[in-house]
Amino acid sequence: MSQITVTLPDGSQKQVESGTPVSAIAAAISPRLADAALVAWVNDRLVDLDHPLSADATVRIVTSKNPEALEVYRHSTAHLLAAAVTALFPNVQCGIGPPTDEGFFYDFVVERPFVPEDLAAIEAKMRELADAGFAYERQMWPRDEAIAFFRQRGEPLKVQLIEEKTAGQAEVSVYTIKDRDTFVDFCVGPHVPATGKLKAFKLTTTSNAYWKGDAKNQPMQRVYGTAFFTQKELDEHLARIEEAKKRDHRRVGKELGLFTFHPWAPGATFWLAKGTVLYNTLSNYMRGVLIPAGYQEVKAPIVFNKALWQTSGHWDYYQDNMFLVKSSDDEEMGLKPMNCPGHFLLFGSEKRSYRDLPLRFHEQTPLHRNEASGTLSGLTRVRQFSQDDGHCFVMQDQIASEVEALIKLIQRVYGDFGLSYAAKLSTRPDKFLGEIATWDDAEASLRRALDASEQSYTLNAGDGTFYGPKIDFDITDALGRKWQCGTIQLDYQMPERFDLRYTGADNAEHRPVVIHRAIFGSLERFIGILVEHFAGAFPLWLAPVQATVLPIADRHLDYAREVVGTLARAGLRAEVDDRQEKVNYKIREAQLQKIPYMLVVGDREAAEKAVAVRSRAKGDLGARPLDTFLADALAEIASKQLS
Ligand SMILES: [Zn+2]
Numbered sequence: 001m002s003q004i005t006v007t008l009p010d011g012s013q014k015q016v017e018s019g020t021p022v023s024a025i026a027a028a029i030s031p032r033l034a035d036a037a038l039v040a041w042v043n044d045r046l047v048d049l050d051h052p053l054s055a056d057a058t059v060r061i062v063t064s065k066n067p068e069a070l071e072v073y074r075h076s077t078a079h080l081l082a083a084a085v086t087a088l089f090p091n092v093q094c095g096i097g098p099p100t101d102e103g104f105f106y107d108f109v110v111e112r113p114f115v116p117e118d119l120a121a122i123e124a125k126m127r128e129l130a131d132a133g134f135a136y137e138r139q140m141w142p143r144d145e146a147i148a149f150f151r152q153r154g155e156p157l158k159v160q161l162i163e164e165k166t167a168g169q170a171e172v173s174v175y176t177i178k179d180r181d182t183f184v185d186f187c188v189g190p191h192v193p194a195t196g197k198l199k200a201f202k203l204t205t206t207s208n209a210y211w212k213g214d215a216k217n218q219p220m221q222r223v224y225g226t227a228f229f230t231q232k233e234l235d236e237h238l239a240r241i242e243e244a245k246k247r248d249h250r251r252v253g254k255e256l257g258l259f260t261f262h263p264w265a266p267g268a269t270f271w272l273a274k275g276t277v278l279y280n281t282l283s284n285y286m287r288g289v290l291i292p293a294g295y296q297e298v299k300a301p302i303v304f305n306k307a308l309w310q311t312s313g314h315w316d317y318y319q320d321n322m323f324l325v326k327s328s329d330d331e332e333m334g335l336k337p338m339n340c341p342g343h344f345l346l347f348g349s350e351k352r353s354y355r356d357l358p359l360r361f362h363e364q365t366p367l368h369r370n371e372a373s374g375t376l377s378g379l380t381r382v383r384q385f386s387q388d389d390g391h392c393f394v395m396q397d398q399i400a401s402e403v404e405a406l407i408k409l410i411q412r413v414y415g416d417f418g419l420s421y422a423a424k425l426s427t428r429p430d431k432f433l434g435e436i437a438t439w440d441d442a443e444a445s446l447r448r449a450l451d452a453s454e455q456s457y458t459l460n461a462g463d464g465t466f467y468g469p470k471i472d473f474d475i476t477d478a479l480g481r482k483w484q485c486g487t488i489q490l491d492y493q494m495p496e497r498f499d500l501r502y503t504g505a506d507n508a509e510h511r512p513v514v515i516h517r518a519i520f521g522s523l524e525r526f527i528g529i530l531v532e533h534f535a536g537a538f539p540l541w542l543a544p545v546q547a548t549v550l551p552i553a554d555r556h557l558d559y560a561r562e563v564v565g566t567l568a569r570a571g572l573r574a575e576v577d578d579r580q581e582k583v584n585y586k587i588r589e590a591q592l593q594k595i596p597y598m599l600v601v602g603d604r605e606a607a608e609k610a611v612a613v614r615s616r617a618k619g620d621l622g623a624r625p626l627d628t629f630l631a632d633a634l635a636e637i638a639s640k641q642l643s
């Protein structure tokens with residue numbers, strides 16, 4: 001037996017015999033590590049613990065403490081799920097079963113759809129297999145034997161996968177649980193060493209699926225589950241899912257009467273009165289941010305001739321996502337999926353000088369993207385939407401200051417909504433257009449801007465677009481979910497395509513650089529995020545109805561209307577609940593509608609020009625003069641107080 005050298009993460013080295021399994025290295029380090037080990041890195045490959053070491057290598061043992069372990073753990077739980085399903089339903093065929101960000105799933109061809117009782121039985125079987133502590137074992141089978149095995153076993157989808165993925169290979173990798181009769185799957189792994197490692201898992205739901213996600217293919221049933229290293233993490237995750245369901249903007253939007261949809265306009269929102277107030281509050285808020293920052297609001301057309309889309313490149317690269325129409329004189333036209341090309345035409349519509357730069361356009365007109373109907377969902381995946389879209393035309397040496405100003409706007413806006421956020425800088429990809437020196441200069445400008453605005457960021461090296469580097473902003477909502485909203489993208493390419501020029505101080509013509517930027521991103525999507533972030537209980541400045549006045553008896557109705565009049569004249573969104581119901585009932589209703597203030601008025605309040613104030617969040621606040629309530633409410637709105 002030849003000796004090989006194993007290098008550990010601390011730099012120390014061990015001599016072992018060739019063929020020694022990775023698990024022996026863990027055991028030699030410490031019994032505790034051997035016990036906690038799940039998989040291991042051998043050089044830059046993640047492998048099973050029984051992987052034999054055959055050459056000098058660096059080895060790092062992976063335990064549940066390492067972030068890469070969770071994916072392996074969930075993949076192993078997906079195999080456990082398939083083992084349980086095949087044990088309980090001998091005629092099913094297995095599809096694929098990968099880990100996901102939220103857990104894992106496995107697709108099956110079944111004789112009848114799964115029902116909730118099936119999930120309970122499958123989970124119980126999984127638990128039984130986990131308790132038995134069966135080993136996961138990797139085996140290399142001759143390819144034709146593997147194909148014959150799965151074919152004979154009635155697993156044509158596995159046969160198809162092997163044929164597609166292993167062409168030219170002599171052997172294919174399969175994983176068993178206990179033995180091939182208990183469970184075997186075509187899989188490259190790696191996996192945890194034994195089912196006993198799988199502690200905290202839960203099957204969550206089933207859905208319809210298709211082989212390879214294509215509706216033309218065989219229908220399947222997908223079983224979703226999730227898995228964590230501890231029961232506590234699993235419980236917290238399930239509680240978050242419950243909370244997310246309660247906050248689902250589609251549900252809350254219906255309860256609060258914000259918006260609705262109709263099958264004859266898929267992916268296009270009908271904004272109801274209250275939703276329209278919210279929408280306009282946000283779009284006007286953004287105007288209030290951008291106009292003082294030097295932006296000009298513009299409105300470009302929605303339908304453009306094909307020639308524009310050919311110039312921008314959308315005709316060749318984005319046509320499938322566009323709605324195309326014909327004009328009465330048979331011209332091919334397309335609805336705009338983004339505002340940029342319209343802004344380039346606007347820039348080019350006049351002779352521009354260096355004194356005009358930076359020139360900043362902002363536009364909120366509707367955009368249309370022809371998304372597949374199956375992907376549409378509430379406000380987050382739509383076909384029609386508006387953005388707080390903007391394009392800044394700058395000179396190369398204005399990039400850093402312009403981006404710094406933009407980052408400060410973004411910080412201020414997310415701060416106003418109480419959203420935490422993180423920035424990512426994406427730099428030159430392998431395939432790029434333009435000169436390396438220009439890219440280096442642009443990236444340095446972005447870094448300077450990030451530093452100058454004290455914005456921490458992570459680096460996504462090589463993740464920029466082919467036309468320029470960018471900074472993206474992910475916001476984190478109240479449930480800890482991340483959403484990419486804001487973006488700042490430098491673009492050297494479109495000014496070329498549209499032949500944009502300005503006259504420099506040297507009297508010569510130059511190309512401007514374009515900065516594509518958005519803070520909300522899609523207004524529709526941002527509202528969906530806000531609805532879930534606040535669970536519909538918007539802060540006063542955003543609430544569609546800010547106060548409801550509740551008369552105790554009919555004789556107080558006149559005074560109630562007087563109160564609404566006073567509030568409305570001061571700019572507050574108030575209404576009176578004049579229904580013939582008890583005040584307590586109206587309070588409950590207003591509470592469910594998440595109205596920030598309920599103002600109860602009776603004899604005393606009418607006599608004293610007062611209101612008895614009830615806050616959605618803080619309960620009864622007692623009676624006070626109407627003027628005092630109004631002044632306090634206006635101050636709360638002006639400061640955009642969050643609760
Ligand atoms: Zn697998």
Ligand SMILES: [Zn+2]
Binds near residue numbers: 338
């Ligand atoms: Zn753009």
